[in-house]
Amino acid sequence: MKKSYIKYIAGAFIFVAASCKTGGDINVNPNQSPNVQTGYMLTSAIQFLGGINGAGATTNINSFAGELYSQYISETYYTNESQFALKQYDYQTYYTGPLLDLKTIISNNTDPAKKNLASTTKFGTNNDQIASARILSAFIYLTMTDRWGDIPYTQALSGASNFSPAFDAQKDIYTALMKELDEAQAQLGTTNSLTGDILFNGNNVRWKHWANSLHAIMALRLSKVDPATGKTEFAKAVAGGLMTSNDDNATYKYSSAQTNENPYFTNYRNRYDYAVSSLLVTTLKGLNDPRLAVYAAPTASNTIVGLPYGTYGDALGNYSAGTRDAPGNISLIGTALSDASSSSVWTSYAQVLFMQAEAAHLNWIAGGDGAAADFYNKGVTASLEQNGISSADVATYLGQASVKFNASTALDQILTQKWIANFLGDGWESWAEYRRTGLPKLLDPVPGSLSPGQRIPRRQQYPQTEHDLNLTNYNAVIARQGADALNTRVYWDKQ
Template identity: 40%
Template sequence: MTTHFSKSIKSTLLALSWMAVFSCKPGDFGTTNINPNASETPVTAGLLTNVINQSARGFTITATEPDLYVQYIANSQYPEASLYSTVNADFGGYYSGPLYDLQNIINYNTNTATKASVASYGSNNNQIAIARILKAYFFQVVTDRWGDVPYSEALKGFPTPKYDTQQAIYADLFKELKEASAQFDGGTTVQGDILFGGDATKWKKFANSLRMVLALRLSKVDPTTGKSEFASALADAAGSIATNSDNAAFTYLNNVTFRSPWAAAYDGRDDFGVSDVFVNALQSTSDPRLPSLVAKISSGKYLGIPYGLKRDLLISWTGQNPQYSHPGSPIVQADSKGYILSAAQLLLSRAEAAQRGWTSENATTLYNSAIRASFEQWGVYDATSYAAYIASSGVSLASGNALQKIGTQKWIALYPNGYEAWAEWRRTGYPALTPTPYAVNVSKQIPRRYGYPTSEQTLNKANYDAAVARLSGGDTHDARVWWDTK
């Protein structure tokens, strides 16, 4: 894995060099602008490597603010974000970064002038299929953060792209994922794929799994469509992520450049600890995952930071408690894994769908299998402790409150993927999280979305105004995205 990753990073640098050459017009200055040592062929393998690397960082699965919203972590020094001070956030990095690279992969493999040359990095259809699946994944993250966003006119050179409704975006994401899965042609394996090694079967499982995640997002706003799309993905012959061997998990490298962002967060700084909310939830059910997910302090105890304290109270608490629990060793190691989609998450999604009557599967069987998959993912599975855990009244579906327990288990299983956990919490309301009493936003509630980039108010005003007009409550983080109905 390390060798493959390193080669792919080098390819990324070659791709960037090629793009710089391509942006010039050699004919203007004879051969002056031609570098005889630079590649004249786009290195799509490098672009793909770069995108997958970005998917495992702040763009999707490692960002502290949503981890604060779902109360996985708490601030130790500067509590502004956990008091909900952030309103607007910039989505430009998604469009100029991973989405731009993915569109270029599609363009290079489609354009008659380049498709033959880039086929050396994998068949054209296979490269396009992977790029379309990843585009759908990134657009899902973007629309779930902001709601209506540029989509149909994005990445096409429009200086002021319109904002598509989230409903329309979701409809197209379902289409894209289905068509992309069907596009794999059995040709040459795609290079630069540091997630699945070019394995088309695993990419199809990833696409079907993402379809299930998207389908469940519609559980409140459009359950009819949600049920249909979920059943379609579940019935697909390629299958979905159901065992840890199929996890979409990114392995970081034990070096400064490509280490886990969680390892980097504690390199010379100590701004966050695990929240008391998360620690207490695991302790209340004697959860065997606790030692892997949360580190003990030197006394041998777990001590979470009280969630949502304002600065004076926080400084007072940390002054009295200079040690507090950090995320566990499997998370903060430089070469740990970042989970994009896991078996535990998908099995819990299937359990919820079954509980809602969307499928004929057995909710309890899937729920218990999900917990086992999570235990195995974090290296804590033991038959005796597992049996005791799933039989306990606070966990067993037999004791009632099935949807609440499924939602709570998904919250635990997703840790520390704050973006996905935040989306699931907004949709289901589980677990029941209490906002900080020191909130500075108008509603005093946990944010429901990010406000649009402030630059859009001038650079893309007409389309921005149209999107804001569709928001109940305006462009605030208290407004709700389409699927997040009350």
């Protein structure tokens, strides 16, 4: 029996060896291309930022955490995030996910041995693929550096050649990203060629407008720390061409498929962790704002009631989030923004108009407060139209004394309307704008919170892996930037 067993083993070995010799590697999938499909990598990178493919609740653009930091929503049962109990946030998946995919797109479209392969060229011209990957990478790095400050940039994504990248100063990252965006928008061709682009549907003009609008966002972020450079860079972005209508919005489209549904709909399947904040409700009610009925769902008594932000313990007494079908006594997020297929706008035309309103008020662009008023009115109109408000109601809203542009309160009005317009869009962007300007007036300090002085954080702490695996560079960045703490300010934060 033993000899027979050995014989079968030997026979099987000879058969496998012969198969390998004549048929090739048995581990190669004959139904899978051996070459990278670059368009699928662009799709994957965009989907990651939308919150699927394992992106989680803190790395997608309209994440729960970003919306909480901006006080658009409040936590109903667990207050750890709104109380800033979570200090360390991990950015590693940005590097290992979308940034690596986008680097591969650029590499394959640059490498002479790969740039002309059908697996590359069927997804668009080399230049269009490179440019879109550069723009999306810049958007990701901007989000990251505004959250953590100094981060690995020039030495990032080096693979085995460097597992311990140094941290670049945020000032230098900003300079590099504005250069990237300027070059990338100029690199886009005049004929649309991209496929796999689920953000702008292969429209090069929209990619170009987004790149220049991101450039303008970064320029305005320098208003307190380096206004001269900010003004110059803002003018450069305007000259390149900013968003021109709501059709240009950088909109991530969710679907009814459970693999790509809106994250708030997912949460509302059974948890109901989030309600609209009382700050949002009070602000909109004070302005008789028609967006309130879009942003917030009615309670059981058919009223709109916000939940105080960072509610600690039983401070509110008895309250219930209820469910979508059976509302409680606080308002959930409106169904228009929390259905399975509700879209999320990462960068909007309204936001770009409000930036130009501020720039005109600062005399960064021509027109002074006259131009500022015009951009402000157009920004309010764009946001209202984006949310389905009728033209008649737009006119009524703009005619109110509390909404009409007033040069003496211009910044407060512009930043408040910008904050309202960005509800459930890019919460990280709204948090950055609050840190830059102190507007609108959020609840700060947050009673009962665990941050230093109970204040809204000025940055987020690095992931533990930087301390454990990259200690030399971690110590160097702390020595330069300041303590790895929530109250350490990033480069542009001088408010």
